[in-house]
Amino acid sequence: MNSTRAAWLFVTPALVVIGVFFLLPVFAAFALSLTDFDLYALADRDNLRFVGFGNYLDLLRTPLFWTSLSNTLYFVAVGVPLSIAVSLAAALLLDSKLARFKGFFRTALFAPVVTTIVAVAVIWRYFFHTRYGFVNYVLGLVGIEPIDWLGSADWSMPTIILFAVWKNFGYNMIILLAGLQAVPEELHEAARIDGASFLQRLRHITLPLLKPTLLLVAIITTSGYFQLFAEPYVKTRGGPLQSTTSVLYFMFEEGFKWWNLGRASAVAFLLFVLILGVTALMLRLGRRGESA
Amino acid sequence: MLAALACVFAGCTRDADPRTTITFWAMGREGEVVAELLPDFERRNPDIRVSLQQLPWTAVHEKLLTAYAGDALPDIAQLGNSWVAEFAALDALEPLDARLAASPSIERADYFDGIWDTNVIDGHVLGVPWYVDTRLMFYRRDLLAAAGFQDPPRDWDEWRRAMATVKQRAGTGKYAILLPLDEFGPLLSLAVQQDEPLLRDGDTRGNFESAGFRAAFDFYTSMFERDWAPRMSDTQISNVWNEFANGFFVFYINGPWNIGELRRRLPPGSDALWTTAPLPGPRGEGASVAGGTSLVLFRGGEKHEAAWKLVEYLSDPAVQLHFHALTGDLPPRRSTWADPALAGDEPSRAFLNQLERVKPTPKVAEWERIVIEMQRAAERVARAGADRDATLRALDTEVDAILEKRRWIINRKLATP
Amino acid sequence: MNTRLAAALVNGALIGLAVVALFPLAWMLSVSFMAHGEASAFPPPLLPSAPTLDNYRQLFGRDGMGRYFANSMLVATAITVLSMAFNLAAGYAFAKLRFAGRERLFQALLGALVIPAQVAMIPLFLLMKSLGLVNSYGGVIVPAMAGIFGIFLVRQYARTIPDELLEAARIDGAGELRIFVRIVLPLLKPIIVTLTIFTFLASWNDFMWPLIVLGDQSHHTLPVALASLSREHVMDNELMMSGAVVTVLPVLLLFLALQRHYIQGLLLGSVKG
Numbered sequence: 001m002n003s004t005r006a007a008w009l010f011v012t013p014a015l016v017v018i019g020v021f022f023l024l025p026v027f028a029a030f031a032l033s034l035t036d037f038d039l040y041a042l043a044d045r046d047n048l049r050f051v052g053f054g055n056y057l058d059l060l061r062t063p064l065f066w067t068s069l070s071n072t073l074y075f076v077a078v079g080v081p082l083s084i085a086v087s088l089a090a091a092l093l094l095d096s097k098l099a100r101f102k103g104f105f106r107t108a109l110f111a112p113v114v115t116t117i118v119a120v121a122v123i124w125r126y127f128f129h130t131r132y133g134f135v136n137y138v139l140g141l142v143g144i145e146p147i148d149w150l151g152s153a154d155w156s157m158p159t160i161i162l163f164a165v166w167k168n169f170g171y172n173m174i175i176l177l178a179g180l181q182a183v184p185e186e187l188h189e190a191a192r193i194d195g196a197s198f199l200q201r202l203r204h205i206t207l208p209l210l211k212p213t214l215l216l217v218a219i220i221t222t223s224g225y226f227q228l229f230a231e232p233y234v235k236t237r238g239g240p241l242q243s244t245t246s247v248l249y250f251m252f253e254e255g256f257k258w259w260n261l262g263r264a265s266a267v268a269f270l271l272f273v274l275i276l277g278v279t280a281l282m283l284r285l286g287r288r289g290e291s292a
Numbered sequence: 293m294l295a296a297l298a299c300v301f302a303g304c305t306r307d308a309d310p311r312t313t314i315t316f317w318a319m320g321r322e323g324e325v326v327a328e329l330l331p332d333f334e335r336r337n338p339d340i341r342v343s344l345q346q347l348p349w350t351a352v353h354e355k356l357l358t359a360y361a362g363d364a365l366p367d368i369a370q371l372g373n374s375w376v377a378e379f380a381a382l383d384a385l386e387p388l389d390a391r392l393a394a395s396p397s398i399e400r401a402d403y404f405d406g407i408w409d410t411n412v413i414d415g416h417v418l419g420v421p422w423y424v425d426t427r428l429m430f431y432r433r434d435l436l437a438a439a440g441f442q443d444p445p446r447d448w449d450e451w452r453r454a455m456a457t458v459k460q461r462a463g464t465g466k467y468a469i470l471l472p473l474d475e476f477g478p479l480l481s482l483a484v485q486q487d488e489p490l491l492r493d494g495d496t497r498g499n500f501e502s503a504g505f506r507a508a509f510d511f512y513t514s515m516f517e518r519d520w521a522p523r524m525s526d527t528q529i530s531n532v533w534n535e536f537a538n539g540f541f542v543f544y545i546n547g548p549w550n551i552g553e554l555r556r557r558l559p560p561g562s563d564a565l566w567t568t569a570p571l572p573g574p575r576g577e578g579a580s581v582a583g584g585t586s587l588v589l590f591r592g593g594e595k596h597e598a599a600w601k602l603v604e605y606l607s608d609p610a611v612q613l614h615f616h617a618l619t620g621d622l623p624p625r626r627s628t629w630a631d632p633a634l635a636g637d638e639p640s641r642a643f644l645n646q647l648e649r650v651k652p653t654p655k656v657a658e659w660e661r662i663v664i665e666m667q668r669a670a671e672r673v674a675r676a677g678a679d680r681d682a683t684l685r686a687l688d689t690e691v692d693a694i695l696e697k698r699r700w701i702i703n704r705k706l707a708t709p
Numbered sequence: 710m711n712t713r714l715a716a717a718l719v720n721g722a723l724i725g726l727a728v729v730a731l732f733p734l735a736w737m738l739s740v741s742f743m744a745h746g747e748a749s750a751f752p753p754p755l756l757p758s759a760p761t762l763d764n765y766r767q768l769f770g771r772d773g774m775g776r777y778f779a780n781s782m783l784v785a786t787a788i789t790v791l792s793m794a795f796n797l798a799a800g801y802a803f804a805k806l807r808f809a810g811r812e813r814l815f816q817a818l819l820g821a822l823v824i825p826a827q828v829a830m831i832p833l834f835l836l837m838k839s840l841g842l843v844n845s846y847g848g849v850i851v852p853a854m855a856g857i858f859g860i861f862l863v864r865q866y867a868r869t870i871p872d873e874l875l876e877a878a879r880i881d882g883a884g885e886l887r888i889f890v891r892i893v894l895p896l897l898k899p900i901i902v903t904l905t906i907f908t909f910l911a912s913w914n915d916f917m918w919p920l921i922v923l924g925d926q927s928h929h930t931l932p933v934a935l936a937s938l939s940r941e942h943v944m945d946n947e948l949m950m951s952g953a954v955v956t957v958l959p960v961l962l963l964f965l966a967l968q969r970h971y972i973q974g975l976l977l978g979s980v981k982g
Contacts, residue, residue, distance in 0.1 A: 006885030007806035014799035014855035018818070021833060021852035026824055028832035039657065040697055042361055043382040047701060063686070093723050098716040107968060108727040111734065114964040116914045118932040119953035122939045123737045126748070126946050130528065134736070137752050151528045153675065166729070171975070178976050227825050230916050234936055239474065240525060241675055242668070248827055256921055257354050258661055259361065261831050268828040276823060345926050351937055359924050362834070362843030 033265035042259065055266035065267070067242050068250035071157060075246065076225045079161045083221055084214070086165055087172035092202075094173070095180040106177075110170035117167065121234040124163050125150060150236055153243040160231045160244055168224075172217045179213030180206065215286035219279050226275045247271050311341045312598045315366035317356075319347050321549050322370060322423070322585070325618045326606075333605045340598045353660055360384055365590040368599040371419060372585050373410040377655035379588070380413040386589040387416040391600050398607050402625045406582050410652050419586030420603055421624035423615070425547040426580040426646050427481040428568050430554075432542045435462075444569035448511060451572045455520045458542045469515060469543035470535075472526035473674060476667035477581070478545040481571055482508040483666075484651045485578040491654045491662075491691075496699045498691030500666065501684050507574065509670065509684065516674040523675050533557045537565070545571070547583065551639045552620025568642040570649075582650035584624065622647075658694050665690055734957070741765070741951035748946045764951035772948075774955055776927065777934040781913055784846055784930055788853045788912040789905055795855040796904065800863020801893055805875060806885070815864070818857050830921060837922055848922040849930070853912060859904055862974065866900040867893070903974030906967050913960050931956040 033055055040047040059065045090109055094102055112120070127134050128149035136146040149159045183206055191201045207214075228246040232238050238245035238253070245253075247267065255264025318326050323346030330342050345366070347355055353375070359365045360382060371379065379385050392398055400408065403421060411419040431444060439458045445451035455468035462468070471478050483490060486504030491497060499505065515521040522541075529535060536544060537558050544550075554566065571578045587603045589596055605611060612623035613631055622643055623629070634640050653659055669687040672678040736755070740748045741764055743757040768774040802808070803815050833852060834843070842848040870893065878888045894901070916932040923929055929937070935952045964971060 003806055003879075003885060004808045007802045007808035007811075010798040010802035010806065010885075010889070011808070014795040014860060015814075017795060017852070017855035018821075018857060021836070021854075022826075022829050023821065025829035025832035025836060028836075029828050032832060036697065038697060039357070039382055040701060043384070047697075049700075089722075090726055093719055093726070096719050098712070098719045099723055100720055105723045105727055106972075107965065109730050110968070110972070111961065111964070112730050114910060114960055115734070115957045116916075116932050116935075116953075116960065118916055118936045118939070119737075119956040120733065122935065122949050122953050123733050125939075126740075126949070127733060127736075132748070132750065132753055134753050148528075151524065166733075170730070174972055174975055223823070223825075227827065229827075234939060237474075237527075241671060251827065252917075255831050256358060259357055261835075265828075265831050268825075268831070272825055272828050275825060279823070347926075348937060355924055358921070359844075362838045362922075362924060363841075364844040364924050 029265040029268060032262055033269055035262045036260075037262040037265075039259045042261075051262070055263050056270065059263065059266055059270065064242060064245065064250060065247075068245045068247045071242075071244060072226060072228060072246045072248075074157055075161060075164070075228055076222055078158075079164050079225050080218065080221050082161065083165045083169055083225075084172060084217060086169045087176055087217070088214075090169060090173040091176035091180055094177055106174075109173060112167050113170040115167070117230045118234050120167060121163070121231055124159075125235045128159055151240055153241040156236055156240060156244045160228075160235065163231055163235075164225065164228070168221070172221060175217055176210070176213060179210050183209050211286070215282070218286075219282055222282065223275050223279055226271065226278070247274075311339050312595055313341045313343050314368060314595050314598050314602065315343045315345065316599075316602065317345050317347055317352075317366045317369040319352050319370055319585075320349050321552070321619055322621065323347065325615065328618065329606070329611065329615065333602060336605070337598075337601055340601060342602065363592075365593070367589070367593050367595045368602055369588055369590070370422060370585045371588045373407070373419070373421070373583065374653045374659055376411055376419050376586060376588070377413055378657040378660065380418055381657035384590055385418040386591045386593070386596060387418060388420065388589065388600075389417050392417060392420075395604060397604050402627050404624055404626065404647060406647075406650050406652065407584055407624050410582060410584075410655075411586050413655065419588040420607055422585050422587050422606060423612075423619075423621040424582075424584035424624045424647065425549070425622060426583055426643065426650050427477050427545050427547055427571065428580065428642055428646055429571055430536075430544040430546055430550060430566060430568050432536070432539065432565055433567050434565050435539060435542045445572045447572045447576050447578075448574050455515070455543065456518070459518070459520050462539070462542075466539060467522050467541045468520040469545075470524075470529070470532070470541040471512070471515060471521045471545070472524060472529065473671045474525040474527075474667065476663045477547075479508065479512045479667060479670050480653070480663060481545060481580045482512055482578075484581055484653070485571070485573045489654070491656065491695075494702070495654045495656050496695050496702065498662070498688040498695070500669075500687045500691065506680075506684065509673075510680065512670060513673045513680070537562060548622050548640070548643050549620050552618070555620070568639040570642055570646045577649065579649040579651050580646050582652045584622075656695070656698060658698065661694055662691050665694070734961075737950050737953050737957070740947055741954045743947045745945070745947055748950075764947050765955075767948060768951050768955065772938065772952075774931075774934070774952065777929050777931050778955060780846070780928060781930040781932075784849050784919075785909050785912040787846070787850045789908045791850065791854045792856060792859060792908055793901065793905060796859035796863055797894070797897065797901070798889070799855065800860045801867045801889060801897070803860065803864045804867035805870060805872070805893075818860065822857050822861075827917070830918065834921060843922055844924045844928060846928060849912075849915075849919050852918075856908075859908065862904055862907075863897070863900055866897060870896055899970065900974065902967065902970045906963065906971045907974055909963065910960055910971075 034050060034052055035041075036049045036051050036055070038047075093099060094106060094109075099105065126132075128136075130136060130146055130148050130151060133149070135149065140146065147155055149155050187205050187209075188201060191205055196204070227248055229248040229252065232244040232246055232249045233252070236244040238249050248271065251264050251267040251271070254260050254267060316326075323344070327344055327346075330344060334341060356365075356369070356371075356375075356379075360379075365384070376385070392400065398420060404424065407421050407424050411417055411421060429444065433444075435458065436444070436454065439454070439461055441454050441457070445454045459466075459468040483505055486502075486508055488499060488502040488504030490499055490505065492499040492502075500509075516523055526532070532544075533554055534557075535541065536554070551568070555563070558565075571580050573579065587606060589599050589603070593599065606615070607625075609623070609625055609628045612625060612628050613633060615621065616623055616628070617633060620640075622634075622640065629635060629644060634644075653663070656662075665687060669683050673680055673683055739756055742760040742762070743754070744759065744761055744763065747754060747757065803811060837843050837848045837852075842851060874892060875888060878892055883891070913930075914932060915930075916936070919930050919933050920936065923933060926934075926937075935949075935956050938952055939949055
């Protein structure tokens with residue numbers, strides 16, 4: 001069998017699956033977003049109307065859409081830096097020559113990443129229970145009044161941010177650890193001989209060399225955090241007062257609760273454009289910083 | 293082997309069973325209880341097997357619509373009667389007129405009129421009422437008596453006085469009434485007591501800025517402002533029945549299934565602590581929501597014969613009385629109410645009383661969404677202190693937008709002769 | 710700074726982090742053995758006073774968790790096996806077999822990685838409906854039979870296979886399929902292990918799509934069943950925790966057994982070639 005035909009044989013099954021079950025729906029989603037496909041249309045095709053960009057304009061006029069957008073931006077703006085900071089701290093600790101039992105710690109810190117988000121969200125909801133939860137108990141021991149973590153519109157999103165950081169920091173930690181270990185030991189030695197302190201070495205050697213990895217981690221995390229869904233779904237049902245309704249949660253309700261499939265597709269596309277824009281911006285800024 | 297794989301994919305079951313299997317979706321407590329009735333049904337109909345799926349109320353609306361969209365509806369389902377209009381708009385329900393006419397056991401005249409009516413859309417009967425409910429006032433009669441009120445309040449003014457007194461005696465940390473902020477039942481009950489309808493213009497626009505709704509809305513939100521009700525959603529109450537027994541609140545607006553639940557979960561002898569009373573209205577005894585569920589069959593199903601037999605079985609008066617004994621749910625057939633089990637039960641009597649004054653909710657497909665938006669508006673005022681006028685105006689605007697498609701379809705129908 | 714002090718600080722911090730990471734999981738295990746209602750006490754208990762298997766009994770008895778466990782097993786295994794076949798073949802082809810437009814096609818696929826899966830979900834649901842796959846295992850398995858990330862990982866790794874080895878085999882008259890099975894696959898063993906773990910974990914933990922496409926309870930996978938259980942039984946915390954344990958334990962154990970490969974694969978995927 002000639003090589004080219006073999007190549008197509010090998011590649012086609014996967015391409016067909018990806019093409020039919022991913023790419024095709026993506027294009028269809030765009031087409032759907034230009035119509036007002038809903039339950040009435042599902043029942044009778046005559047009830048379908050082509051609305052052009054009407055769904056998009058309508059969404060921009062919908063208060064709940066803006067709420068979900070600002071909730072998601074809040075989550076990303078606070079969650080990503082916090083997550084990366086914790087991951088970096090953990091990676092630095094693991095990289096340190098003074099650390100013992102590195103294998104054990106690496107496993108322990110990574111464990112939350114592997115767990116099923118639904119299961120852990122259930123645990124978390126219980127941990128942060130206003131009256132019977134551990135967190136308020138411990139806070140009470142130091143004299144802080146119980147906080148209504150999941151019931152108050154002010155604390156609900158911070159709780160979810162804390163949860164996301166806890167669940168994901170291990171993932172970035174591993175990547176950053178690999179980046180740290182790629183920093184040549186000679187550089188550190190030379191700096192130490194010159195009398196540089198740990199912090200100085202961090203600032204002038206480690207971080208600059210880590211920049212590409214940090215950028216990668218930032219992009220992956222940002223893109224992932226924009227897709228916040230499971231946490232609000234399991235823990236807060238988007239409340240209280242829609243304070244934890246993320247863009248995807250809004251899309252889910254719009255699409256699979258109310259069956260406004262046209263509108264929901266428009267939301268999905270807007271989210272996609274947003275993620276694309278933000279990550280492209282981050283790439284551009286990151287590259288520019290590199291050449292500076 | 294490929295065929296076997298295909299079989300696994302498409303989810304076929306190894307059905308060597310010669311009986312006809314019908315799928316039945318039931319919710320909540322009824323779903324749990326009806327499982328106990330099924331063996332008797334299967335004994336009487338040995339050629340039918342019932343595959344019961346129990347669904348939680350929080351998920352069922354989504355699930356039904358997903359099943360509709362995915363062509364995966366069950367053969368028979370319990371459907372909230374406020375959803376009958378929605379599924380009728382989707383043309384999803386099988387009309388039952390012919391079967392009813394031919395049925396020896398289901399007599400139209402035996403059913404409460406208002407309840408039967410909720411199942412009639414465009415002249416066709418699309419469901420058979422399974423049980424009725426409405427919202428009533430449950431209350432701690434001992435705590436109320438201790439506050440100086442021997443009889444339950446009969447109108448809003450008395451109610452306000454009762455709640456104020458009870459709250460004063462209870463102090464901080466305890467409340468007069470429990471109104472979970474994510475449940476629309478209580479506010480809706482107060483709203484239907486008004487003369488003005490909830491939607492106007494042939495049910496194509498919101499009417500939430502009307503004086504009537506405004507009165508109900510103000511009354512409801514004032515209960516939070518006066519600290520008579522805690523600002524909580526039902527996920528924040530850890531166990532509502534225990535809290536009721538502990539005196540966390542005195543009044544609770546809920547449905548007849550609660551009678552069964554309270555009897556089941558509270559320690560024996562607690563019956564003396566609580567009872568029910570009809571809802572107070574603005575000017576005297578008030579109306580309440582005409583609730584309940586019906587049994588429906590879906591269009592396009594292939595097992596209507598077998599499914600209909602289950603409908604007839606569950607509508608049998610003796611079976612309904614048995615069901616009532618297990619759940620506390622109220623049968624929709626007048627003949628069953630003569631039975632001493634119902635006529636002699638004090639908490640149930642208040643329901644019979646209330647059933648004389650029930651009003652249906654608007655029969656529009658979008659109702660579920662509208663009522664949730666209504667509750668969200670109330671929550672915004674109660675929790676965040678939003679401005680009432682602005683909130684209700686925004687609510688009307690939102691409801692008008694939700695109903696836009698309905699207006700378009702109706703106008704189109706009117707335009708084409 | 711004094712080295713002993715520094716060491717104490719570093720290790721202390723690590724211990725602290727490890728506690729934060731593991732404590733919720735340990736407590737989940739502990740509560741799952743508590744009696745009904747015991748966990749709703751103040752102050753919250755750390756250990757059960759009289760460990761009981763009641764929650765697990767109820768979970769597998771009345772709530773039918775065994776069924777959902779089997780479903781998850783079935784679905785995750787099927788997806789892993791099938792996607793391995795598809796992705797390995799495609800990844801190898803992109804790495805080592807020459808065909809027109811190979812590089813451009815691969816770049817396009819990489820570009821598609823940016824698109825969040827949720828964009829496709831709604832039309833995919835309608836597509837599944839027309840194929841009759843809604844509410845069946847196929848609805849979850851079929852769309853997952855190949856994945857861009859998997860192909861990418863395989864390609865990265867396969868590029869390290871020396872061309873000469875393949876050329877020699879071709880000169881000897883071996884067909885492409887034979888080369889693939891006899892020579893390439895054994896060389897790809899590390900990435901096969903890694904990708905197997907990745908795929909199994911991802912499909913075991915997958916939540917949103919199974920939630921949408923699996924309506925009938927009997928087909929539910931563990932995360933979906935747990936989510937619906939948690940929305941329904943808000944009060945039954947001990948039961949919830951036992952459900953969480955059943956969902957988390959298998960993948961945690963799998964990870965512990967094969968963590969080196971998993972982490973290796975993670976790194977391979979992140980250092981984009």
